[in-house]
Amino acid sequence: MKKVIEIVDVIDTAKVYAELSDANxxxxxxxxxxxxxxxxxxxxxxxxxxxxxxxxxKEMGKIADAALARWGLNKVVIRHAVGEKSVEExxxxxxxxSAHRDACFEACRFLIDTLKETVPxxxxxxxxxxxxxxSAHP
Amino acid sequence: MKKVIEIVDVIDTAKVYAELSDANxxxxxxxxxxxxxxxxxxxxxxxxxxxxxxxxxKEMGKIADAALARWGLNKVVIRHAVGEKSVEExxxxxxxxSAHRDACFEACRFLIDTLKETVPxxxxxxxxxxxxxxSAHP
Amino acid sequence: MIxxxxxxxxxxxxxxxxEISFSNExxxxxxxxxxxxxxxxxxxxxxxxxxxxxxxxxxxxxxxxLNGNEEIAIIPPVSGG
Amino acid sequence: MIxxxxxxxxxxxxxxxxEISFSNExxxxxxxxxxxxxxxxxxxxxxxxxxxxxxxxxxxxxxxxLNGNEEIAIIPPVSGG
Numbered sequence: 001m002k003k004v005i006e007i008v009d010v011i012d013t014a015k016v017y018a019e020l021s022d023a024n025x026x027x028x029x030x031x032x033x034x035x036x037x038x039x040x041x042x043x044x045x046x047x048x049x050x051x052x053x054x055x056x057x058k059e060m061g062k063i064a065d066a067a068l069a070r071w072g073l074n075k076v077v078i079r080h081a082v083g084e085k086s087v088e089e090x091x092x093x094x095x096x097x098s099a100h101r102d103a104c105f106e107a108c109r110f111l112i113d114t115l116k117e118t119v120p121x122x123x124x125x126x127x128x129x130x131x132x133x134x135s136a137h138p
Numbered sequence: 139m140k141k142v143i144e145i146v147d148v149i150d151t152a153k154v155y156a157e158l159s160d161a162n163x164x165x166x167x168x169x170x171x172x173x174x175x176x177x178x179x180x181x182x183x184x185x186x187x188x189x190x191x192x193x194x195x196k197e198m199g200k201i202a203d204a205a206l207a208r209w210g211l212n213k214v215v216i217r218h219a220v221g222e223k224s225v226e227e228x229x230x231x232x233x234x235x236s237a238h239r240d241a242c243f244e245a246c247r248f249l250i251d252t253l254k255e256t257v258p259x260x261x262x263x264x265x266x267x268x269x270x271x272x273s274a275h276p
Numbered sequence: 277m278i279x280x281x282x283x284x285x286x287x288x289x290x291x292x293x294x295e296i297s298f299s300n301e302x303x304x305x306x307x308x309x310x311x312x313x314x315x316x317x318x319x320x321x322x323x324x325x326x327x328x329x330x331x332x333x334x335x336x337x338x339x340x341x342l343n344g345n346e347e348i349a350i351i352p353p354v355s356g357g
Numbered sequence: 358m359i360x361x362x363x364x365x366x367x368x369x370x371x372x373x374x375x376e377i378s379f380s381n382e383x384x385x386x387x388x389x390x391x392x393x394x395x396x397x398x399x400x401x402x403x404x405x406x407x408x409x410x411x412x413x414x415x416x417x418x419x420x421x422x423l424n425g426n427e428e429i430a431i432i433p434p435v436s437g438g
Contacts (some may be wrong), residue, residue, distance in 0.1 A: 013152075029168070052349055055330050055349065136324055136325060218438075273406060274433055
């Protein structure tokens, strides 16, 4: 399996290396996005993620295919969590595996940047006294 | 502990996320270097790593401190394996944890690039019929 | 046939429902007319950073025509990761 | 006091040992003279991509003076990662 594309309730960061390992890969780059305690100096209680799952999986698959082709990767993982996540919990993990390290670093950056632009997943920040849909308004 | 610096016999990739996780980190970037099956179309049987350990730990510590200061990181891990490693085995893992993703990507790349330039670790490639100290000769 | 439209994120909150239906005679016939109708009914939609439409789970631009058999979804600004 | 010099990687193979000693009257007094002596004794050293010296586990350039009490190591081209 060249690509792993998933929406899950809980991200298990421990298994991503096995998913990306490949006899032809000298380099593996992984990015994990996690919940930070403060946003603009306001304390975050939790993030709540929802998705349009059928479309999100399709868009994640397109991103993976584009990266596989552009950088000649051996393996790609894109996995996003949904539901409520507390501080320090992982919300997204993306990874790329390639012969040399240039490719996996560039591809990994592309995966997370493009995911944030195109994949239909929405995040609500829950503060003590309010909740805000991120990026919804100017 | 802001930094983890180690020379080990076997790299456990599963624990690096816990080491890099931090309430102030929204982004964690990890690079794993592994043994590739082929180098210049020659089949590699194994790599053998040796180190000048006291100096290697010092140099790895300097790289970690430089990255912590330059990118305002929350956590850094630099861990290298020694001994004989077969195809697909991890030989090095470096990671950086930061508020935003730009910093952890740039720092992670800096960690591995600088490690390869300055840390006294030597690698012998074992092919079927010969062994070669990597980078020793022009 | 009625046309169902799915809502997510902030648009679900604005509409107060994750799905609305247009009966036959009121079905919008293009993505552009669907957006126009939604903004007329829910003025809050015009304040969003962006408002995209997916037809059969693919982004569809304003010119795409609708026959009412598609799965249609309203995509407010995404914020995954 | 004798001066011990540690060898790693390919330099250990060239010397055939991980450590050699200079007796008192033969001790090199600087990094530059140590390198010169090693290259005279082991011509293979001159074919390496680089040859660095560490004094007390820190890279030391040619001008560094040696008194013989330091931990001295020969650092051939590194290739970690």
